Ligand SMILES: Cc1ncc(C[n+]2csc(CCOP(=O)(O)OP(=O)(O)O)c2C)c(N)n1
């Protein structure tokens with residue numbers, strides 16, 4: 001899909017132009033205080049810094065891999081800040097901005113990519129499920145969770161809502177489409193938030209869908225909306241409305257955040273093999289952070305002091321992230337056997353004991369030991 | 372003779388198969404312009420076009436399901452599943468449809484479909500990128516399951532898999548993709564070892580060490596490291612069927628067996644082979660058949676994988692145990 005189409009599509013909801021001008025939309029009346037707008041700016045700058053530090057840490061061998069969110073800050077921070085404390089979110093593997101909003105400490109996000117854990121945080125504490133790598137799986141989890149919310153009688157005024165994140169590529173997966181249908185049939189309180197960053201590794205959107213993604217929802221029987229995914233106000237307003245609709249019993253919504261993966265798919269990827277750099281240049285003009293900065297400046301809502309303060313905070317965060325990453329402890333060898341089952345398992349217990357003996361047999365020889 | 376890595380050898384084998392037979396198709400996620408995340412299909416899209424090298428939508432059930440349909444229409448699809456851990460969405464199509472089609476159709480329908488799957492660990496990857504699912508496939512009647520340990524086999528066996536009229540699960544040891552060997556790419560296909568045959572990778576007299584895929588290299592290192600015994604190493608090459616003629620002949624000579632694989636030992640390929648050896652070679656055995664594999668746990672976070680995967684020391688420990696009897 002060429003990038004011009006985005007603007008020709010009448011359905012694209014945009015509240016903040018790339019030049020930093022506010023726009024009105026009949027369905028999404030929007031007001032925002034200076035403080036809230038500055039908060040969104042701070043969130044986006046900090047999470048971008050965290051992300052670039054993580055890329056650097058991978059380059060230095062401190063992380064095995066990193067999936068950068070560069071370019072997708074507005075989609076993630078806007079929708080993440082639309083969540084209420086009690087709402088539940090199901091991410092894929094790139095939702096560092098959402099995790100930021102759910103107050104997952106950056107250190108815990110790095111753990112999976114460093115290889116010290118396959119999880120990282122307590123999903124119930126942060127109301128953010130663990131990252132899910134197998135594409136599409138979490139859309140069904142979110143839907144099932146939302147069906148539980150219904151059964152708990154937690155739908156209604158001030159009810160709970162659930163959100164599932166996934167990419168454009170994920171919309172091809174059976175699980176995602178089953179989730180759409182389950183959510184529709186059950187009128188489940190779930191919002192599907194698709195970050196269409198135009199690419200699934202090397203495959204452009206045309207390889208996944210012949211129709212704009214948001215239009216898929218109609219076929220399943222619920223509303224689909226495309227937003228300017230680089231517009232944090234649109235992301236906030238539209239997600240908030242969809243979550244409110246879900247919590248009040250109006251069922252699911254699909255939000256397609258039209259955005260761009262500015263970086264490589266992951267640190268393993270080399271996008272120069274499959275896409276033109278002109279595309280990136282085009283999207284840089286629509287950068288989510290610079291447009292909010294332009295807005296804040298034009299409206300006189302923030303001055304040099306504020307921006308310098310956020311920069312200083314970002315520097316401090318960067319320093320903290322580098323330190324905390326290196327400090328992440330390696331798990332002990334015998335942890336391989338932990339938490340596989342809730343109850344004792346005789347077969348595994350035997351293997352653990354044998355492996356402990358095996359490790360101990362090296363101890364005298366000065367090689368690695370057990371715990 | 373050309374020096375090729377395992378990855379490049381598969382690429383060259385795919386190219387030759389595509390040149391030989393216009394019905395051969397390559398399909399999978401990112402196999403087109405990118406050439407696959409491991410570059411195994413590099414340049415094929417450019418040279419054979421998008422009709423024959425298909426960047427599929429991101430859906431593994433779709434990859435295998437449509438490959439079945441293409442096979443029904445006379446094509447020979449070679450599917451790439453990007454990583455071992457992403458095979459599972461395709462499990463239904465593979466196990467309930469692909470594997471059973473010949474039998475159900477009383478032999479009327481053939482399924483010349485290849486599932487290429489980079490498998491195994493040791494690359495420091497995040498979850499779902501390091502698994503060894505071969506036992507699931509070997510447990511499923513109707514699927515042939517093969518794996519390669521060197522570039523020569525990689526070059527020939529991918530072509531043999533493609534010409535087979537059975538569905539073949541072709542497992543590629545991803546941590547060995549960059550291992551090189553001299554391959555005679557101008558040789559005739561008849562000169563190549565058949566896909567189903569095991570190979571004595573190193574002759575020996577005191578014990579038989581059976582390995583396949585990524586563990587062949589480790590097994591050879593272990594045989595080299597054991598100065599007290601003469602260890603014969605068998606590279607199985609085919610996991611289903613297993614070439615028991617080669618295996619039992621070796622065991623009858625040596626009397627001791629160690630089987631090693633990266634997959635968990637529980638209900639694994641080694642367990643099946645151990646049982647068969649016990650039945651067929653009972654009076655020749657000096658010791659129980661020893662298995663050295665991963666533990667019966669989920670594949671751990673990468674910082675633990677060196678402890679989880681059987682390494683040189685663990686294989687040698689297994690060999691020692693076989694000699695303790
Ligand atoms: C079931 C499954 N198949 C393949 C993969 C490998 N893979 C990881 S990310 C990715 C592309 C995902 O694209 P998209 O859904 O658009 O998300 P994005 O990475 O662009 O955020 C693929 C194919 C996977 N993780 N899971």
Ligand SMILES: [Mg+2]
Nearest residue numbers: 167168199200
């Ligand atoms: Mg994408």
